Amino acid sequence: MNYSPQSLAQFDNLLYPTVLISLLSALVTAYFLSGRSRQQPPGPWVLLPGIGHLLRFAKDPVEQLRTLRKQYGDVFKVYMGTMPVVFISGFDVINGVLHDRGAEFAHRPPSFIAEKLVSNKGFLNTSGNVWTEQKHNIARTLRSLSASGGLLEQYIKSTVNNLTDHLQSVIQKGEGGQVDLTPVVRRSVCSIAFSMAYGRQLDLDSQLLVSYTDTLDQFLRCMKLAVTTTFIPYIHLLPNDPVGYRKCKQLAVVIEMDFVRPELERLAQIHREAQMTCEKKTGETITTAPTLCYAGAYMDEMNEKIRNNIPTMMSEEHLPKTVSDVIMGSFDTITTTIQWFLIYMTHHLDVQKKCRQEIHKFMGEDGCDVSDIDRSKLAYTQATIMEVQRVANIGPMPPCHTSDKDTHINGYFIPKNTAIMTNMDSLMMGPEVGDDPTEFRPERFLTEDGRPFYPKWFLPFSTGKRMCPGVSVAKKELLGFVVGLLSRFQFCAPLVDGNEELPSLEGVYGLTKAPQPFKLCIQSV
Numbered sequence: 001m002n003y004s005p006q007s008l009a010q011f012d013n014l015l016y017p018t019v020l021i022s023l024l025s026a027l028v029t030a031y032f033l034s035g036r037s038r039q040q041p042p043g044p045w046v047l048l049p050g051i052g053h054l055l056r057f058a059k060d061p062v063e064q065l066r067t068l069r070k071q072y073g074d075v076f077k078v079y080m081g082t083m084p085v086v087f088i089s090g091f092d093v094i095n096g097v098l099h100d101r102g103a104e105f106a107h108r109p110p111s112f113i114a115e116k117l118v119s120n121k122g123f124l125n126t127s128g129n130v131w132t133e134q135k136h137n138i139a140r141t142l143r144s145l146s147a148s149g150g151l152l153e154q155y156i157k158s159t160v161n162n163l164t165d166h167l168q169s170v171i172q173k174g175e176g177g178q179v180d181l182t183p184v185v186r187r188s189v190c191s192i193a194f195s196m197a198y199g200r201q202l203d204l205d206s207q208l209l210v211s212y213t214d215t216l217d218q219f220l221r222c223m224k225l226a227v228t229t230t231f232i233p234y235i236h237l238l239p240n241d242p243v244g245y246r247k248c249k250q251l252a253v254v255i256e257m258d259f260v261r262p263e264l265e266r267l268a269q270i271h272r273e274a275q276m277t278c279e280k281k282t283g284e285t286i287t288t289a290p291t292l293c294y295a296g297a298y299m300d301e302m303n304e305k306i307r308n309n310i311p312t313m314m315s316e317e318h319l320p321k322t323v324s325d326v327i328m329g330s331f332d333t334i335t336t337t338i339q340w341f342l343i344y345m346t347h348h349l350d351v352q353k354k355c356r357q358e359i360h361k362f363m364g365e366d367g368c369d370v371s372d373i374d375r376s377k378l379a380y381t382q383a384t385i386m387e388v389q390r391v392a393n394i395g396p397m398p399p400c401h402t403s404d405k406d407t408h409i410n411g412y413f414i415p416k417n418t419a420i421m422t423n424m425d426s427l428m429m430g431p432e433v434g435d436d437p438t439e440f441r442p443e444r445f446l447t448e449d450g451r452p453f454y455p456k457w458f459l460p461f462s463t464g465k466r467m468c469p470g471v472s473v474a475k476k477e478l479l480g481f482v483v484g485l486l487s488r489f490q491f492c493a494p495l496v497d498g499n500e501e502l503p504s505l506e507g508v509y510g511l512t513k514a515p516q517p518f519k520l521c522i523q524s525v
């Protein structure tokens with residue numbers, strides 16, 4: 001093509017409008033793109049899943065979440081009280097946020113209740129360096145405690161033996177027809193948590209254990225409603241303490257002053273004495289507590305760092321709250337899982353029988369030793385525990401995560417410190433489970449040749465940096481209780497007015513989803 005000087009001049013005339021139009025369209029595109037990049041997740045403006053349920057004016061929160069997910073997809077935002085909460089659902093999104101971007105989302109959002117109840121100290125509610133340093137210490141100690149042949153196995157063995165002896169005596173007294181197992185199971189679980197924390201064992205009937213368990217129990221019951229202040233802080237100003245916030249604060253003080261601090265003082269004293277003896281004998285300073293426990297291990301590392309002028313965030317202020325967080329982390333979750341396990345076993349006697357047969361086959365029929373369990377042999381029993389964890393879904397709304405920087409999830413803009421909550425139901429009852437998620441079927445956790453199968457979507461302990469640090473303790477404890485109980489007893493529905501009355505499968509939402517009060521009939525096998 002030939003360009004004449006005139007045609008080039010015409011082109012020149014077009015140059016300015018062309019550049020102008022391009023600039024304008026670039027600006028418009030940038031405007032829309034920046035709008036898109038700041039687009040917030042969809043969701044209704046005011047809705048109170050969880051809290052509404054607690055305050056008894058909304059339906060089952062899990063049902064609400066299912067409806068919302070259908071309507072808005074895997075990332076949606078609701079206002080829980082005055083606080084926006086972004087819910088993430090489905091394996092891909094949850095794993096993407098908590099695991100693949102674990103460091104970014106390893107923070108906890110600011111919380112009124114954490115600030116007022118524990119002054120933002122401890123483990124569960126802290127973030128950043130203080131959390132990381134404590135996490136390393138706790139994870140290391142829990143790993144040592146739960147190692148094969150470690151102290152946890154001894155604690156489980158003696159506690160489960162005491163529990164089964166107690167149940168045997170209930171049966172011998174002719175009272176096995178309708179037993180409320182919850183108090184004794186709670187005490188047993190608390191006893192193991194106590195031993196791991198402070199390195200000494202308490203008798204199941206000891207006054208200290210009874211009152212520690214009762215106080216923890218009262219605190220957790222009280223927290224069911226008091227947690228509302230996280231989402232509507234002004235509620236705590238109302239007269240007559242309608243949500244039990246002030247009562248919870250008092251109970252937190254009682255737990256620390258009456259139970260935690262005396263044990264910490266006792267450990268410090270033992271440590272001082274051991275140190276003096278060691279210095280006299282060898283001239284060396286000992287660096288490990290006489291008995292492994294996580295309060296003692298925390299003190300050791302903290303004191304060692306202080307002695308050697310190594311900068312540390314571990315402190316006397318964090319210590320009692322951190323110990324309480326770990327005890328609380330295990331107490332409610334393990335008790336609730338065992339309660340649900342027993343309930344589901346009364347609903348599925350065939351499964352109960354199969355577990356017992358497996359236990360008797362591989363561990364003997366006479367009072368098997370729960371400190372010496374070969375997990376690989378008890379595949380069906382383990383699969384049953386996992387299936388109970390799935391269907392009972394005791395933590396449908398686990399602690400919130402957040403990022404300390406503005407960020408995006410699935411293209412939606414998430415301002416820093418926004419609370420992000422995992423929709424656990426979307427994993428436990430989601431499409432990945434198969435086409436029969438409501439059915440109780442332990443086989444879904446077994447391969448075709450009967451070996452354990454761990455599907456990627458099964459995340460009851462969460463995933464990523466902030467995943468439950470007690471996972472191996474929990475697995476050992478749950479299996480120990482199940483083996484000890486099923487090897488010696490048969491659990492079934494009690495007779496009420498001549499009719500079998502199966503315990504309800506409907507849960508009560510608190511910090512965990514617990515069963516309604518229930519009784520079972522226990523028989524020796």
Ligand code: HEM
Binds near residue numbers: 123125473474
């Ligand atoms: C069936 C038993 C258990 C279940 C289902 C469970 C589940 C969970 C879940 C879902 C979280 C939240 C993780 C996250 O934020 O992403 C968590 C945190 C935690 N769990 Fe467990 N847990 C169990 C037992 C235990 C035990 C036995 C211990 C202690 C020995 C424990 C100690 C903790 C602690 C201290 C946290 C807070 C972690 C943090 O904030 O970084 N849990 N657990």
